[in-house]
Amino acid sequence: MTETGVAGAAPVLEARGIVKIFGQHRALDGVDFAAHGGEVHALLGENGAGKSTLIKILTGAYQPDGGELLLEGAPIHLRDPLQGQGFGIGTVYQEVNLLPNRSVAENLFLGRQPTRFGLIDRRSSEAQAAGLLARYGLEIDVRAELSEYSVAVQQIVAIARAVELSGKVLVLDEPTASLDRNEVLRLFEVVRGLKARGLAIIFITHFLDQVFDLADRVTILRNGRKVATQPLAALNATDVVRMMLGKDVAFDHQGSALAGAAKGAVRVEFRGMGRKGMAPFDLAVHEGEVVRVAGLLGSGRTEVARLMFGVDAAEGGEVLVDGRPVAIRNPAEAVAAGFGFCPEDRKIDGIFGDLSVRENIIIALQAKLGWFKALNRDDQVELAGRYAEALDIRAADHDMPVKLLSGGNQQKVILARWLAIDPTFLILDEPTRGIDVGAHAEIVRTINRLREEGLALFVISSELDEVVAYSNRIVVMRDREMVAELDGQDIAPDAIVQAIAGTQGTRP
Amino acid sequence: MNRSLRPLLATTLIFLLAYLLAVTQQPAMLSTRVLGNFLTDNAFLGIAAVGMTFVILSGGIDLSVGAVIGFTTVLIAVLIMWLDLHPLLAFAIALGVATGFGAVMGAAIHYLRVPSFIVTLAGMFLARGGASVLSPDSIGIDHAFYKVIQKSYVLLPGGGRLTVVGMIMLAVFAVAILLAHRTRFGSNVYALGGSETSAALMGVPVARTTIGIYALSGFLAGLSGVVFSLYTSAGYSLNALGVELDAIAAVVIGGTLLTGGYGFVAGTFIGVMLQGLVQTYIVFDGTLSSWWTKIVVGALLFMFILLQRLVFRAGPRRT
Numbered sequence: 001m002t003e004t005g006v007a008g009a010a011p012v013l014e015a016r017g018i019v020k021i022f023g024q025h026r027a028l029d030g031v032d033f034a035a036h037g038g039e040v041h042a043l044l045g046e047n048g049a050g051k052s053t054l055i056k057i058l059t060g061a062y063q064p065d066g067g068e069l070l071l072e073g074a075p076i077h078l079r080d081p082l083q084g085q086g087f088g089i090g091t092v093y094q095e096v097n098l099l100p101n102r103s104v105a106e107n108l109f110l111g112r113q114p115t116r117f118g119l120i121d122r123r124s125s126e127a128q129a130a131g132l133l134a135r136y137g138l139e140i141d142v143r144a145e146l147s148e149y150s151v152a153v154q155q156i157v158a159i160a161r162a163v164e165l166s167g168k169v170l171v172l173d174e175p176t177a178s179l180d181r182n183e184v185l186r187l188f189e190v191v192r193g194l195k196a197r198g199l200a201i202i203f204i205t206h207f208l209d210q211v212f213d214l215a216d217r218v219t220i221l222r223n224g225r226k227v228a229t230q231p232l233a234a235l236n237a238t239d240v241v242r243m244m245l246g247k248d249v250a251f252d253h254q255g256s257a258l259a260g261a262a263k264g265a266v267r268v269e270f271r272g273m274g275r276k277g278m279a280p281f282d283l284a285v286h287e288g289e290v291v292r293v294a295g296l297l298g299s300g301r302t303e304v305a306r307l308m309f310g311v312d313a314a315e316g317g318e319v320l321v322d323g324r325p326v327a328i329r330n331p332a333e334a335v336a337a338g339f340g341f342c343p344e345d346r347k348i349d350g351i352f353g354d355l356s357v358r359e360n361i362i363i364a365l366q367a368k369l370g371w372f373k374a375l376n377r378d379d380q381v382e383l384a385g386r387y388a389e390a391l392d393i394r395a396a397d398h399d400m401p402v403k404l405l406s407g408g409n410q411q412k413v414i415l416a417r418w419l420a421i422d423p424t425f426l427i428l429d430e431p432t433r434g435i436d437v438g439a440h441a442e443i444v445r446t447i448n449r450l451r452e453e454g455l456a457l458f459v460i461s462s463e464l465d466e467v468v469a470y471s472n473r474i475v476v477m478r479d480r481e482m483v484a485e486l487d488g489q490d491i492a493p494d495a496i497v498q499a500i501a502g503t504q505g506t507r508p
Numbered sequence: 509m510n511r512s513l514r515p516l517l518a519t520t521l522i523f524l525l526a527y528l529l530a531v532t533q534q535p536a537m538l539s540t541r542v543l544g545n546f547l548t549d550n551a552f553l554g555i556a557a558v559g560m561t562f563v564i565l566s567g568g569i570d571l572s573v574g575a576v577i578g579f580t581t582v583l584i585a586v587l588i589m590w591l592d593l594h595p596l597l598a599f600a601i602a603l604g605v606a607t608g609f610g611a612v613m614g615a616a617i618h619y620l621r622v623p624s625f626i627v628t629l630a631g632m633f634l635a636r637g638g639a640s641v642l643s644p645d646s647i648g649i650d651h652a653f654y655k656v657i658q659k660s661y662v663l664l665p666g667g668g669r670l671t672v673v674g675m676i677m678l679a680v681f682a683v684a685i686l687l688a689h690r691t692r693f694g695s696n697v698y699a700l701g702g703s704e705t706s707a708a709l710m711g712v713p714v715a716r717t718t719i720g721i722y723a724l725s726g727f728l729a730g731l732s733g734v735v736f737s738l739y740t741s742a743g744y745s746l747n748a749l750g751v752e753l754d755a756i757a758a759v760v761i762g763g764t765l766l767t768g769g770y771g772f773v774a775g776t777f778i779g780v781m782l783q784g785l786v787q788t789y790i791v792f793d794g795t796l797s798s799w800w801t802k803i804v805v806g807a808l809l810f811m812f813i814l815l816q817r818l819v820f821r822a823g824p825r826r827t
Contacts, residue, residue, distance in 0.1 A: 099702035
């Protein structure tokens with residue numbers, strides 16, 4: 001690990017051995033991080049890697065359970081982001097945290113408006129605001145409401161405010177997520193200007209090409225630990241993706257265990273499915289086949305699943321089930337077609353926490369039957385019992401609220417819910433996230449068994465070795481587009497990493 | 509043009525048109541005499557509506573206003589008639605109590621994280637109940653000071669009278685306009701209404717501002733009670749029933765967004781005057797039931813909420 005700063009000086013902001021624990025979970029486990037003046041330092045990691053937790057500690061939103069923060073060599077303790085601002089650490093978030101209803105000038109000077117005879121001197125405030133923004137290349141009417149401007153302009157105003165107030169460290173948390181190409185370029189221009197002024201800039205994004213475009217150095221987190229801190233000049237995209245995803249052991253694993261496994265007829269076929277911000281895709285899933293999706297956070301994995309299940313309406317394209325076209329405009333139609341969907345965030349989108357295990361299991365079947373054909377209680381108990389046994393759901397009794405179950409068991413309850421409708425096609429978005437190791441293996445085994453029983457499955461997963469080991473076929477997504485399909489013997493970690501990283505020609 | 513100016517302009521335009529229409533049918537309404545009565549008759553509502561404007565701008569609501577006015581009139585009557593205090597001292601005490609009451613509600617809203625609707629609903633019952641406990645019956649106030657105040661006025665050209673209570677209301681509006689638009693407190697109120705999360709991250713003292721807003725609303729409700737007391741020479745626990753709703757209506761008709769963040773104190777003035785205009789017209793007409801005031805106010809309210817939807821839906825964007 002090389003730690004020679006571009007400026008060669010001591011870091012402006014340094015985190016040493018940061019530990020953060022949520023309940024039983026170590027979100028950060030001894031992470032070191034250093035931001036140097038005159039340098040853009042990118043922070044990368046998949047969902048759950050600890051990226052946002054680290055940022056919240058650096059800005060004062062969270063307090064670490066271990067380790068220390070040093071600002072220009074001196075230890076600091078931050079109570080809240082406001083105090084962080086006072087110390088010189090400014091943050092700009094993805095969703096602009098300014099006031100949409102106030103003028104640009106007011107947003108820049110709120111809390112320190114110039115006053116005259118005790119009243120706010122609006123003219124002076126507006127003149128100062130215009131002068132300030134001119135240095136960022138913005139010539140706009142500072143008297144207009146902030147919400148009248150594009151997100152890019154709002155971001156630059158947010159940056160100007162953060163730099164004026166703080167001026168040592170600038171944290172950019174996914175600032176480009178909702179910007180178009182030209183806006184990104186404009187933002188980068190501003191950031192380069194600030195870098196030249198000697199600010200230490202921490203840049204969080206999930207766009208790899210932007211990291212290579214803007215950053216001098218990258219720190220990669222994985223599962224709450226630091227994988228590496230390296231100058232970007234010495235890296236290529238493949239290296240970075242490998243570090244973000246790679247469990248080191250998986251990379252000598254050649255091919256999938258399921259490569260060449262027999263599969264049945266085409267069960268579900270999607271043709272030209274797409275919508276705004278999502279390139280159209282074609283995909284056929286066979287009986288007894290698991291198609292997995294690989295790709296980085298933000299590559300459009302979840303969006304594909306939502307499109308398939310009708311959560312987001314497709315703009316064009318068609319769906320065929322067993323060769324017959326079906327209309328899927330909303331989840332109810334998807335359920336009617338025999339689709340099931342276990343969403344990524346099961347606590348929010350999946351379980352009904354206060355309802356019982358039994359009620360959670362029968363709810364999709366009941367919805368499919370319609371409310372006039374109520375399942376009687378005996379049938380409900382029988383159904384719940386059958387699936388609880390089949391999936392080994394461990395609950396003291398089936399009338400307890402499902403929120404009291406462990407994550408793994410909750411996931412199985414959602415699986416049971418869909419199995420109860422005798423599905424043709426199951427969509428699982430990150431089915432193994434946030435559940436412990438034992439349950440993890442069980443879920444993987446369950447998926448495998450469902451496949452053997454002839455179900456067509458579409459599974460999203462960030463775990464690369466899991467993707468490789470248990471798939472018939474893999475589709476790779478990048479920038480909201482299906483960019484590659486790997487089948488049979490082609491399924492290999494290196495091939496996936498290459499496909500995810502893509503070429504480096506796609507800069508903004 | 510600033511988007512939030514549009515509802516204000518619409519209100520002003522509607523007021524002028526309505527006045528014109530009223531004058532064509534009742535020419536007598538075009539006189540400073542009517543104008544002076546406008547100000548006097550609506551003074552208590554206007555003052556309370558100013559407090560409500562700040563509350564609504566910050567994204568809250570204050571349902572206790574009418575009850576606090578009622579309570580204040582009873583308290584003042586008790587202090588003057590039963591305890592023989594000078595009215596000015598009674599006013600000071602009543603204003604202190606009302607301000608403190610508002611501040612406590614503000615603190616409850618902020619620290620206990622209870623919606624303002626709930627807290628001020630509780631405040632409404634407390635104040636109304638408290639007033640009845642002080643005295644269930646109306647107490648008439650007979651004091652020389654009251655007579656002096658009631659007889660004092662500035663003669664307007666054309667024979668109209670600008671009374672003391674009318675002047676108090678105008679002064680309150682003038683100060684409130686400066687407070688809302690030219691002080692940091694005012695900026696912080698708008699900031700809270702825009703986004704409390706952002707405001708906190710930008711360093712707005714959320715606790716101090718929230719408490720200040722409800723204390724201000726309490727103070728103005730108290731002042732409104734003082735004016736009501738001067739206006740009617742009595743204290744009664746059922747005074748000003750439902751005035752909080754008239755105040756909310758005036759604020760919204762005046763162009764302030766009910767969800768907070770956008771609006772002007774001056775708009776509230778026009779909102780109050782518009783309600784007054786409808787009332788005066790009905791009195792002049794003589795054949796209409798006074799309930800028509802409510803119907804017209806209801807229709808105006810509905811229209812303005814629709815108008816705001818249109819204006820604030822997807823505003824034009826500059827790049």
